[in-house]
Amino acid sequence: MKAALSRAVMALAMCCMDESRHEWSAAMRAEFDTAIPEGRSLSFATGCLVAAWREMLTREEGRYTLTNYALALGVMIPMAALQIGCALFGLPYLYPGREGLSGALLVGAEHEALIRGVYQTAVTPLAFLLLLLGVGHLGIAQAMLQREWDRVRRIGTLTLAASATLVIFMGVLFLDSSQALLQGGVLAIELATIAVVVRWHAQLFPAAVDEHPG
Amino acid sequence: MARKRQPSKQMRLLLEALSARRREWRHGYDLMKETGLSSGTLYPLLMRMTDQGLVEAEWREPAQPGRPARHAYRLTAAGFALALEQSEDRGRLDPRTAIA
Numbered sequence: 001m002k003a004a005l006s007r008a009v010m011a012l013a014m015c016c017m018d019e020s021r022h023e024w025s026a027a028m029r030a031e032f033d034t035a036i037p038e039g040r041s042l043s044f045a046t047g048c049l050v051a052a053w054r055e056m057l058t059r060e061e062g063r064y065t066l067t068n069y070a071l072a073l074g075v076m077i078p079m080a081a082l083q084i085g086c087a088l089f090g091l092p093y094l095y096p097g098r099e100g101l102s103g104a105l106l107v108g109a110e111h112e113a114l115i116r117g118v119y120q121t122a123v124t125p126l127a128f129l130l131l132l133l134g135v136g137h138l139g140i141a142q143a144m145l146q147r148e149w150d151r152v153r154r155i156g157t158l159t160l161a162a163s164a165t166l167v168i169f170m171g172v173l174f175l176d177s178s179q180a181l182l183q184g185g186v187l188a189i190e191l192a193t194i195a196v197v198v199r200w201h202a203q204l205f206p207a208a209v210d211e212h213p214g
Numbered sequence: 215m216a217r218k219r220q221p222s223k224q225m226r227l228l229l230e231a232l233s234a235r236r237r238e239w240r241h242g243y244d245l246m247k248e249t250g251l252s253s254g255t256l257y258p259l260l261m262r263m264t265d266q267g268l269v270e271a272e273w274r275e276p277a278q279p280g281r282p283a284r285h286a287y288r289l290t291a292a293g294f295a296l297a298l299e300q301s302e303d304r305g306r307l308d309p310r311t312a313i314a
Contacts, residue, residue, distance in 0.1 A: 047253030
């Protein structure tokens with residue numbers, strides 16, 4: 001168990017090491033084999049992981065990688081989870097008061113009987129649009145980690161279009177679209193932040209941009 | 215005039231260990247044991263010292279056949295000069311050495 005864990009930690013350390021430090025990661029890996037028979041493999045591997053992270057923070061390429069991962073895993077994935085969850089579990093926070101569609105229907109109000117049918121028909125397209133937004137966020141996160149900026153741009157445009165459609169659709173149905181507008185605003189900020197990350201990537205790795213012009 | 219930055223305690227330990235057997239190529243794991251530094255401290259230090267031209271590194275064939283090659287380190291002339299400078303400073307400042 002301990003051996004498997006230390007091998008996993010060591011493999012993670014190797015992955016975290018910058019490409020320009022490839023020789024050093026091979027050097028650590030070679031010494032890891034020496035640490036195993038002495039029973040210090042886990043502490044050695046953990047130290048190597050710390051070394052890789054320290055190295056990452058001291059180099060601009062490393063800081064760029066950390067920022068990209070933080071944005072993808074810390075912002076895009078939670079946003080995707082929120083939207084997919086909202087679509088699958090009855091759109092609870094899309095409407096004011098977080099009471100779902102029943103809140104928007106003004107249950108018990110006089111016009112409820114008139115609009116109930118229309119709103120219930122609208123649930124499926126609204127949920128589909130939200131699902132699209134969530135899946136779009138997931139796609140953007142994946143493309144960001146793979147540094148496929150052209151794909152990020154394409155999915156980002158589609159997601160923004162889905163967000164605008166959601167706001168318009170809700171407006172047409174006379175639903176309060178302030179939450180959907182807020183989501184659209186958040187998406188616009190996310191895409192603007194990604195644009196900064198793309199520019200940073202282009203400055204650091206001009207050769208990669210020449211190969212895959214975005 | 216800009217003041218020269220003093221090496222850290224960990225760097226002084228490493229300089230001391232490497233200068234004790236200057237001509238010998240030393241391995242990372244042995245240096246860890248000798249200096250008491252963890253791999254998380256030793257390797258960033260070795261990388262920085264190699265970048266600064268204080269340490270040279272190369273792949274060495276192992277003493278036992280069938281084992282993988284290992285990365286080995288030793289001080290350059292600049293590194294040895296820094297180690298000497300440090301040991302002289304220590305001799306000047308350390309009261310125990312001064313009394314002796």
